[in-house]
Amino acid sequence: MSQDSYVEEITPQGEDFSRWYLDVVQKAQLADYAPVRGCVAVRPYGFAIWEAMQSNLDERFKATGVENAYFPLLIPESIFKKEAEHIEGFAPEAPWVTHAGEEELSEKLVIRPSSETIIGTMFSRWIQSYRDLPMVLNQWCSVVRWEKATYPFIRTSEFLWQEGHTCHRDENDARKRARMMVGVYRDFLQEELAVPVIDGIKSEREKFAGAVDTFTVEALMGDGRGLQAGTSHYLGDGFARVMDIKFLDEDGEHKLVHQTSWGVSHRLIGAVIMVHGDDRGLRLPPKIAPKQAVIVPIYRQDSRSEVLQQANRLQQELAEARISVHLDDREGYTPGWKFNDWEMRGVPIRLELGPRDMEDEQVVLVRRDTGDKESVSWSGLAQKTTDVLDDISENMFKQALDFREKNTRAVDEMSQLKEIISGPRGYVLAGWCGDAGCEAQVKEKTGATIQCIPFDEAKYSEQACLCCGSESGRTVVFARPY
């Protein structure tokens, strides 16, 4: 394989963004197509990113009082069908188990597309008194939705996710939890993934099947399309009513609980690829990079053992400073090939150690985010690497925010929206009166949907409706979504 073969194999973003994305997923060994329609196998490198996300999110969840649990994968039809809007939303893509061995089941079972109904059934057994509230549970699992058009990580028939499900004494407490969790997602995306988001509320048309309100965090991808990165739903007492989830309140009355549910999925890996990646491949934010730094030794046969010995020493020092570092001592590959390989795989920092560096007791530190190189002395390497990792996190966030700001345009007219969506894309800020008919017309005429009605009312103020001209509108975020 030639030195540059990896890079040559990746389609440039400008040529075909979608092809570029699929190339990165495959060449960086994040995932591979499985012989099951619309499903991928998540490979170790991709899964290590998911594990890093999981452990960070799980800690954030637990700090707010979340407890993990696990509920059955299979839901009997009679339970799944209890909530009318929910079933309507999920039934068309529901995979049904009808047989076990040769035997036909007396009642068919659906593989969970989301677990409101099965968890609700358990809540109704576990909640008796106001003392049992709030009940705040979460599960890490996979769910299945038989999607027509699939795309690795972004939309697959099976996907890894977490789903939180909570019960509360009243609407106020439930809404607080739903908003709290969308805040956890926002902070996680911005602080750990370096992905800027807009948080807000979904329109009626875009909300979750069975929710009263859906809150969301939205991110702009590198091709100017929008991605729903995480959602949190206030469910009201609709599921509680059909699942009979009641509690005896202090006043002696039996009342329905108010519920929330919220989730993010391995779609976040897709978001990281599409927000940060470039023509050389993946760029991973340091805080969730399985390998934060890689040491590439450069030697001739006579300097080999000396260079490798020093590389090992440096690896150990960095590991002691809690940096996740990898020494690439593979034989049979040139340093140049290794440089390309690790750039393509998005490792934030490369440390080159060659014969001249040995003389000067230094390494060459190369940043993946900027390509900048500098020489760093061995003695200060751990501290310097830590500092540069922090700087890369900040810089990647800033780059992504700059990109989003450059690709956010305010318009007053439908024709402008249409032009942007069919041209450069990006976020488009425009007024909307709140009417579903206007929303549908805009979508039909422009291909854009409402990503969210932003929470930040100071920034996104009143504005006449793009469609009907009503003055009662407020500024919302349009985009062509994934």
Place this chain on the structure above:
Amino acid sequence: MSQDSYVEEITPQGEDFSRWYLDVVQKAQLADYAPVRGCVAVRPYGFAIWEAMQSNLDERFKATGVENAYFPLLIPESIFKKEAEHIEGFAPEAPWVTHAGEEELSEKLVIRPSSETIIGTMFSRWIQSYRDLPMVLNQWCSVVRWEKATYPFIRTSEFLWQEGHTCHRDENDARKRARMMVGVYRDFLQEELAVPVIDGIKSEREKFAGAVDTFTVEALMGDGRGLQAGTSHYLGDGFARVMDIKFLDEDGEHKLVHQTSWGVSHRLIGAVIMVHGDDRGLRLPPKIAPKQAVIVPIYRQDSRSEVLQQANRLQQELAEARISVHLDDREGYTPGWKFNDWEMRGVPIRLELGPRDMEDEQVVLVRRDTGDKESVSWSGLAQKTTDVLDDISENMFKQALDFREKNTRAVDEMSQLKEIISGPRGYVLAGWCGDAGCEAQVKEKTGATIQCIPFDEAKYSEQACLCCGSESGRTVVFARPY
């Protein structure tokens, strides 16, 4: 609720061990029956035990070079049916997905009962050269086997587990990995769960569907029945042959890989309950107890704030010493009720803090394993608690080992085996010639099966066959299994 109501609700072990087990699972809120045949919902307390097991095992796996990944839940029939013995073993209990929404699928899909076939398909794409070997992957997931008779944690239609799958250059390397992993399981059970095991090899009759050899760790439960706690399989090149998993070796030849697979499941929670539990409920080994110590404050209204303040201080000190400690400051429950509650839930150490303790600047430390009480001064509490936790781990292992030794009997004749299996049960050491016919006869006549042929040949030496009298036999472990 009366002070002793919890304890009264648990059936004594001596009266009905199985009833006792089900009581503990429910009352300690480890799991609850779900409205899906043979499935349970794992409640937060039970799941926290699983999380502790997971994180410890995962670290042990990774220390041996294991990488985690994730493979599809659903396996197309054509792939699932490739390995004849495998399909024969799993087909009778396989749940089939036949429809998505209203649409009938062109090929039905099985929910994985184990993932050799789907992972093998991916291996065949990912492995080209000897440089790609060994490939050592693992996934944490759930699998489904439509079992007829189910029992929470021990045998359920869906269960949580991990499954490792590896590919190697030759038989020797694969066998080394299979033996290594059964060693990891052995150490984990003994060191973390305080469960003594016998490791050995399964008979042909008892081995995994598709394996050449199955290695196992076996544990004796409190009712004298045996439990297979974990298995590791050397698969030979059987799956590689049908899945076409080949590599180009250094000598230029294309060769089939040799494979292993290995797994433990949430059955380990059942093992912990049945090895350590007593008539007061659960007893959790300190290293996987979600709460290692609980502080129960005892106060009258006038001393309340003072006692709670000190309890909080102690909690913080213990937490800083990396002890997982919980302060039970619930109102409306008596201290006595709390004592019973935490004993039932198996918390290793209870710390009582009452008015007299406040005067003497001490707490009363009560061990769950022995019931022993002693006063400990505040100043030395963190160190003392750490030491006692270690001592409890050791003592629980010793108690379990004593129990096993008392309940292990050597016999020469079938009638003796039968008498023990229908009476006190336990492990029975007897000779077996290796013939499947003899094994089947013993099972039919006594209800006992061979748990394993122990690795430790020094301890389990040659012995004439219990059934046919052949002198070529060696000592194996019989029991009535779960």
